[in-house]
Amino acid sequence: VHTGEHPRMGATDVVPFIPLEGTSMDDCIALARQLGERAAAELDIPVFLYERAATRPDRENLADVRRGEFEALRDEIGTTPARTPDFGPARVHPTAGATAVGARPFLVAYNVYLGGPEHVPVAKAVARAVRGSSGGLRHVKALGLEVDGQAQVSMNLVDTEKTPVHRAFDMVKMEAEAHGVAPTWSEVVGLVPERALFDAAARHLQLRDFSPDLVLERRVRAAVEGGISLSGFVGSVASSAPVPGGGSVAAHAGALGAALAQMVAGLTIGRKKYAAVDAEMREVALQAAALVTELSALVDRDAAAYATVSAAYKLPHENAADTRRRSEAVTAALLGAADVPL
Template sequence: MDFNNSNKKEKTKSMKQQSMLLCCKLYISEARNIAALEAIERAARQNPETVIVNKFKDCAYNRVGWTLVSYVGHDDTGNPIYSPLQQTVLAMAEAAYEAINLEFHLGAHPRLGVVDHICFHPLARASLEEAAWLAKLVAADIGSRLQVPVFLYEGAHPTGKPLDTIRRELGYYRPNYMGSQWVGWTLPDILSVKPDEGPTMVSQARGIAVIGASPWFATYNVPIMSTDVSATRRIARMVSARGGGLPTVQTLGLFHGEDSTEIACVLLEPNQVGADKVQNQVELLAAQEGLEVEKGYFTDFFPDIVVEKYLELVSVD
């Protein structure tokens, strides 16, 4: 046996895997049930080829986001045929549905399901088309095997339908409890909008999921030292592109704990309109309302750091 040739092939395979990476951001509607979160993370670690590079937990929002990375494998013609992320994300979703009941969920962040949002991003030399390929596979798995309605968006949707459009159609942005909280399932059990995968009948214990593929976005939250959520929402709207503010910025004004509110921002093109512009605009508008603003924070790393952490963790393993 030619061990040198074998080692060379393994090295080439490893180099390809490191340069063709996909990232999954997985958001679960739970942050207070430690046993449930541990079960989900055990499921994630069943496949050592998938790496958790970040976890962001917010108990006020009752929401956790995981950032997962792995490689994508191709056939001889260059078409994607395999990624460990597919089975890892499915295992995490299955564990989440077994451990969490949406009927008993209460939090200050909007959600439509236990597995609320899954987004795939290309990293390194991978493409958006490869991220979309994986998003559609995972959506089909969750829809058919776990019997949860799934709505696709952006790169995974046939017409590129935006995430916020789908959410608006489904009432995602409207609090259903005390004007500031989201609790249980209050939409009809039979959806009026046909999902892209899975049944039209919704389990109140599981809700629905939205799954998509997109270029990298950043999430940046700005604390407002006030419980006046109406004022925070006014500021949030004026900062957002939809409200005539900063282009490619989406915002939500939310309660965050007992003595503060927060503007949760999605920066769709963070290299063009970044956190500094958002922070400055929030501070300017808050001053007009007589409100104090704290320095904002990101809930995840940027792509180059995500890749760096993945490679470090893989080399350790």
Template sequence: MKLMECVPNFSEGRDKTILDAIATAIKNVKGVALLDIDPGADTNRTVFTMAGEPEAVVEAAFQAIKKAAELIDMSKHKGAHPRMGATDVCPFIPISEMTMDECVEYAKQLGKRVGEELGIPVYLYEYAATKEEWRNLSNIRNGEYEALPEKAKDPYWKPDFGPHTFNAKSGATAIGAREFLIAYNINLNTRDKKKASEIAQIIRESGRPARDENGKLLKDENGNPIYIPGLFSHCKAVGWFIESYDRAQISINLTNYKITPPHLVLEKVRELASEMGMQVTGSELVGLIPKSALVEAGKFYLQRLQESTGIPEKMIMQTAIQSMGLAELAPFDLNKKVIEYAIAGKDLLVNLKVDAFCDLLSTDAPAPGGGSVSALCSAISGALSAMVANLTIGKKGYEKVTEEAMKLAPRGQEIKQKSLEVIDKDTDAFFALMDAMRLPKKTEEEIAYRKAQIENCTQQAINAPLETMRLAFSALELASKIAKIGNTNALSDAGVAALTAFCASQSAYYNILINIPGITDEEFKQKTLAEAKELLEKCKIIADSVEKYVCEQLKSKG
């Protein structure tokens, strides 16, 4: 599922009425979760954090910026933090199944709308910047709000969107795209801040001052201090003493965890601390973390243990929590600390127990239905194949295939996870279609809008089972592979994995056929039907092959 985060900063940190109004504007947008509101009275600035489906996040950001423009008067604003607008900055951050390029496009969409509809000058920054010097936010914000009247006269400062004029009430806004920032602290078994600072200087990107053998600072020919580069890029770090914890910490900001992940920094700090006679007792995550970062860490430690990474993602993350000591100072709740879990709906079908799901399925409720069931079958198939792979890894007599089984198990988990997501995606698409059909149709404009919405929602109702068919095909390929190399004591399970995957494919195909007559886009209709038919044929070939193989092997056992 595509997820994007947005962290708009508003130039108001004291008036709760204004902050509540902005929060309400965000909460009124479906598909977005408002995760945090962090006001600062001294800075007179508040950071909002929200996340959700990309299009919904863009809409929520616009509504928040619009509300801020209505309620905040920059001509009267005073605060300690640099600022140039009612909405000062508004970055988009990719969370899952998102690229930075996609975030850049969403930043441009929002910037265009803010500029045209609200009349606010918009500058694109960081990855979205149209000028190299504008990648750095401080360059754009140089001179702050007070410099905007002069910038409005300078052609160089023509904004990317909106009028090249001074907006006295709202100022200007920087909209951009950046990586997720992870705030991460490492705990030491010392109260000595200097020791923590020494390690911080070694690991941070900016490095540390060079000194001679007598400890004197080294300088270049111009008299400037010479710095030894730090070990990690995209890493900012300082050492400090936290009285409430009665220990020193290394406080770290990781500005691109995909390049510098927290677990690798932790391992290097453990090494450095040991050389200095200290120990790392644990670590602390401040705020939230993307699921992928914690999963990567868990896999790192599982591989060290020479254990399978093809286990459920929450088990992988628990390995990371234990290995990194993330629960040393306070309980670490995955549902609150992992951003994807924090924004997930609490009434999802996948959260139901098996009996509750079947009970709901058996009522006259229009959903869940066959589409969700077909996705569930695909998930079960992936899970079964992962199980067979895990029952093969490390078993006597299967040493030659252990390496391959170690690769197949994670693939089964991936199919399982993606299929589980489609269970709710299918039901959501159905309800969206029902809502579209209830739209008013009294005027020509209403009729045209309703028709367009029905077409769009019908396509989504078809795309969900089509996605299931693609996953089912992958599940069948996986079942075929694991049946041939897997633990023969679980051969029947591999066979069931293939059967349930084919069932998922066939039943998803039915759901496509029942919805396709409602499509008016002939190109979409023909393309979808062609792909679905081809997938079904491929699935049947593999399913028949696995069934034949499994039956022959089981008979030979008898």
């Protein structure tokens, strides 16, 4: 029996895709839809798309998708149209339940402490003032509670681009001081994007024209860990090494073409003069983003497939048994190589 305090409707309850550096929300939406379709087809699990990947407004909020949890979904799926999954069967999997797959901004778990347990009522009042559902900051969920003998304002910052960490702290501080209480310390639970901390530092230091590129470690990291550049790829193709070859070049060209299509769609979306094709362009942007990801991966897959073929041809064939094994390996390698562009 699957039980616990946290809301759930399946064993793998939720799979979010979150854009970090070098990727976009459209990329994540495309990946979410691909995974949802694949999980449904291969694992026979009903899949619901949520947040930015949602195909309908009533599924943008994960809490609405999970309403009633597994037990309610088990009774309503297949009979209530609103509970029809985006992918997969209209019934819960007997052991896996259902899964929500989505795309969303990075969620930051952030807590501010207000001293001893005598300040828990203040923490609850502050949380009520801060959370978006009570008219506070948008994209903030907050509770006031006691943790380890301390009063805590516990927050989930669901979109730190629109409601940054420093703004949440400033409002907690302001509301707490109105009750005669001052924050003692704060904490981030789990991971936080470095951009969120850069924004907080720039805000409180009143830095003008600050850019993360001014941070020394970022410059060093980019120089040491940076992926292959365009000139590096061209140089590799031009070298005497057999890979990357024609297949990789074709995949790279295809990825660039898809990227151009994504760019044009992005320039079209949201403009009044193109309002008639806005929905169509949004779909084009998602399809193009998926193609960019797929074709970029095929650059390396094609090179790896060639290496496998080359290794198969180099197998010994001194006797009948060796010849048979070599022939089987070559055939398998050639089929694998042919499958890459197909």
